[in-house]
Amino acid sequence: MLLSADLLPFNLESFQGRFVPANQSAAPSDREGRWFLIQDQSIFLLERRAGADRIPLGAIPEAFLGKVESIVHFGQYLGVPCWAGSVEAGVESPAGFVREKLAPGQIALSDDLLSLCGLAQQATYWEATSWHCPRCGKQTVAIKGERGKRCLRCKYDHYPHLHPAVIVLIRDGDRVLLTRKSFWAKNRYGLVAGFVDIGESLEAAARREIREEVGV
Template sequence: MHLPFNRSALKSRFCLQSPDADPGRAECLLVLQRGALVLDEARGDLPAADGRLPAGVAPDVHVGLWDGRPCRLRVLSGKTDPGNGFSCHRINAVEPTLGLDLLSLGGLGQQMAHWLKTSRCCSQCGAATVFVPGSWGRRCPACDAERYPAVAPCAIVLVRRGNRVLLTRKSNWPAGRYSLVAGFVDPGECLEETVVREVREETGVEVDGIRYIGSQSWPFPSQLMVGFVAKALTEDIRVDTSELVDARWFRVDDLPDLPPKRSIARYLLDHCLEK
């Protein structure tokens, strides 16, 4: 599915490699700072590895090839000024200032930075870990335990009943913004069971006729959003106020403010309702 943050959105400009594929030099840098991608302002592209940027909070790590050039990941402290000639672009901006390829690269970098930060020490014994050769996995030299980048699966669903759709609202969203029911998969569940449970828990509505549409990598910090449509069997809503501030039925020709187009939530609404 051609959505932001999916690998296809990189337009063949980026080739992910393992850190040990580092050729011994970097020609460009994938630089992140507090959820933003840092770009060379004049070129509108990744900065060159020419010494102009300050050092990161940890050593740079080779991530792959950007336009055929060796690229390393660097994470700057939030207190560091990148300096003149560089601009910062929020990866989760409501209206992104980045093209699809750079936005997706920034998201991938954010996922890898999260993995590097959370895998430095062994979860079994606490010892420092090292990279597993040829991969992004981490191995503990002390107890030989291995870990690999974790991706949390989430189900998100467009629930329909005739010419109406079920939308929900959370307190931290922009004023008037509504979106779809979504939630993490519980242990022992398949994705379709997650859909049924999440819709029931958040709204009290029962569903069936669940149909898979597509998925999206979601690097905030490391989820896979799996999108479905479903038919409502019941109509009465009972809002779970521990998670939502509102849930209601909207006519498809009278929808509220919706999520930005970079999200699979908006894709499900636009793609499915136009049919």
């Protein structure tokens, strides 16, 4: 069976019908639900648990009280509210928790849960970097029913940035050319990929990335 892009992790359509984004669902009055506790590129999970039980359920775990900022409700999964919080730098794993890298193949979670972790990471990053208007520097507030923020003074609407990128499959008969980074896990490889530069077409970006990464 041909793998569809709709089925890949980090794609909302991969769990359509099971997840409702925050801009399409009402935020609960209390902070109860699944807690996705993000720290940089990692997440804190419960030890000796499996599947969804690895993600704390209920109120924010007591061990993290006063250590989490940029808390945001980012949707509902199977009817349960999902909360994301950015754990302060330097906070170590409390008893009963383990800190794991958010990367495919390095974390024991289903595609659904891994996708939710990715959304949580994006939500906390946006929340942490959108407090102030990029035009005048004053405070912003959330736009109801949308993902954006609005400046209280100049009324400028600010939305999460999208960064166009290319990914290239280089074939040689029945072989493909793969790349890898020195810090990747053993046997992990990837395709040539990179971000599109200002004023660059997708085709030009693909050619540049090929030259820079593999020189062919």
